[in-house]
Amino acid sequence: MTAIKLSELISSLSYALDITEGQPEGHCIRCCWIGMNIGQQLALPDEALWELYYVLLLKDLGCSSNASRICELYLTDDLSFKRDFKWVDGSLPQVLRFLLRHTGTESGLATRFKAITDIVKNGDAIAQEMIETRCTRGAEIARQLRFGESVAAGIHSLDEHWSGEGRPEGLRGDTIPLYARIALLSQVIDVIQHAAGSKEALSEVAKRSGSWFDPELVRAFQVVASDSAFWETLADPHISERVLELEPGCVETVLDDDFFDDIAEAFGMVIDAKSPYTAGHSARVGLYTVLLAEDLGIGDARRRWLKRGALLHDVGKLGVSNRILDKPGKLTEAEYEAVKMHSVYTGKILSRVRAFGELADVSSAHHERLDGKGYPLQLSAEEITLETRIITTADIFDAITASRPYRAAVPVQETLSIMQKAVGTAIDPNCFASLKSLIEQHPEFFTDLEAQGVDNNNGEKAASAPASVG
Secondary structure, three states: OOOHHHHHHHHHHHHHHHOOHHHOOOOHHHHHHHHHHHHHHHHOOOOHHHHHHHHHHHHOOOOOHHOOOOOOOOOOOHHHHHHOOOOOOOOHHHHHHHHHHOOOOOOOOOHHHHHHHHHHHHHHHHHHHHHHHHEEEEOOOOHHHOHHHHHHHHHHHOOOOOOOOOOOOOOOHHOOOOOHHHHHHHHHHHHHHHOHHHHHHHHHHHHHHHOEHHHHHHOOOOOHHHHHHHHOOOOOOOOOHHHHHHHHOOOOOOOOHHHHHHHHHHHHHHHOOOHHOOHHHHHHHHHHHHHHHHHHOOOHHHHHHHHHHHHHHOOOHHHOOHHHHHHOOOOOOOHHHHOOOHHHHHHHHHHOOOHHHHHOOOOOOOOOOOOOOOOOOOOOHHHHOHHHHHHHHHHHHHHHHEOOOOOOOOOOHHHHHHHHHOOOOOOOOOHHHHHHHHHHHHHHHHHOOOOOOOOOOOOOOOOOOHHHHO
């Protein structure tokens, strides 16, 4: 396994969180630069800076968990909603203006009016639900990534405000974890400076001092902001290299195979939380991939490597709106093109990790076809690796046997009949034969897998595979 630091892996995967929030590429990286400079200005000890570092990179871990609900309630695109909501300062005029501009803009007048009325009537409860889901889920995934309670608490309290008017618990003043206070301040600074410049960011931060932000942190940032080098680095396209240098060396983190697996599973949880129709999808595709790979003679180490690719194969879907992912009807041509982009996003995100170079190609090609009619690169059969063919087979099997917004789950035998028609064109014959053989040997396992609890949205582990197949 290629040697890699935890900071390199997490900072690379943080780009997946950026696209989920509809933010410009590198948002979490820039927040890390801002927040770490504030932490250094406060003379925080190295241990605290190390924890702060990962709160800043992972502040949006729970961001996918409320995407579907946003689309359902606001009848809008979750990505633009999340992006623009970061500008809202909480004042009634801004909230109402945001609501009118983002609720049901493509719906009929009656439908839009009903949605706005429901939101105005139940606005407080809706906001609490959204933020509590996001914060709780983010903290849970941080623990899955082996971070301690200080990091989990920092992520959980990201939306608390100094005045006590934030969420989810309405914490006030210094009862809010310090890391969360720094992360929220850093987030607002980056959103505003990236769109409107440093002067506007400084002005907005000063305006919210004492309401949203801890005044002491605002003063610390103002000192940091007086150095032109700080802003130059913030605008540098190679800022990720500087951020990697900021990680304190006080904590030695060994990225062994078990830790790699935990990280892949945790980000699989982020992916699957994007839509209720994909609950457990990444975990099941990972499991099917391992079973097929063993049956096809792939060795232990390579199977373990491939499972990570299977768990992360849909990471690019974080950049696709739930208005499309959860749509019950037929997609338009434009919507289908947007869905196809998820494979491109997967490749771009995974290729940022040095150790994932080959894996990025394998995972991002899971919609390529043997007949050359797949996407995103229209690869021909000889260009599609066995590893990709295995993930493709696992992905198609799970996609058909799971419920989708436009249909109910399809029984296993009917699924095999459907897949048979695509053998040789989209599905590799040997992979399909292996799948059929495994199902014939263990029919109950495949039929009952959904009921056995492969549900990442509840944080559960995949059901154990039959001993004879892995």
